[in-house]
Amino acid sequence: MIEIVLDSHIEDTFLNTPRPVYTIENFEGNTLTDYRQEAQRFIQKYASTIIVIVKTPKNFSRNMFALALFIESCHIENKIDCVVFKVQDYEKALEDYKPFVALTIAIKYVMRLCQEEPKAIYREFSDLGYLGLKTQQDFLNHKIILRLGDASSYQKIITNSTGEALAAVGMLKALSLANIQTAIEVEINEVLEADSLNETSIINKVIDNVNPWIH
Secondary structure: OOOOEEEEOOOOOOOOOEOOOEOOOOOOOOOOOHHHHHHHHHHHHOOOOOOEEEEOOOOOOHHHHHOOOOOHHHHOOOOEEEEEOOOHHHHHHHHHHHHHHHHHHHHHHHHHHHHOHHHHHHHHOOOOOOOOOOEEEOOOHHHHHHEEEOOOOEEEEEEEEEEEEEEHHHHHHHHOOOOOOEEEEEEEEEOOOOOOOOOOHHHHHHHHHHHHHOO
């Protein structure tokens, strides 16, 4: 997993050593797909480089790019250990990045489960109490109910496929790790379909679900 470092020093160095610098230019995208394409170009260019400095323009989301770098680094062989983002205001940059750390952990969890069989996936869903989620299993009706937050009423999501369930649970994991105060109930209907899961579609759905809270 690529380590992300925020650095307020303006010099093109890190750990007192000059490093290659990648400057983002002429970027006009705004979706995760756009950022993943940029991340692909970056990783392919610096696949054999241990540490790279990245400089970004004002209208570019370094946080979304960091997430895209993680995803693409799982699919493209590389030796990159660390990406250093040069920032003007370190404290603000760090505070803005924290929810994306939680989101990256959630996406990593979803990507791993995309490689598992449905039975194994649903077993993992029933063991998420460590996140502070309240879990309830209805064995008779093959349902798992997960609740985030304490409230008299919850925003309710019902899933009817493994892909939908992964997207919903990924959202819950990200929100919980980011300590975002909300009340959501996810009712998961266990569906043991044999079709392979679309990782990209599931990741995009997690991003869409979490976006209102982290922007």
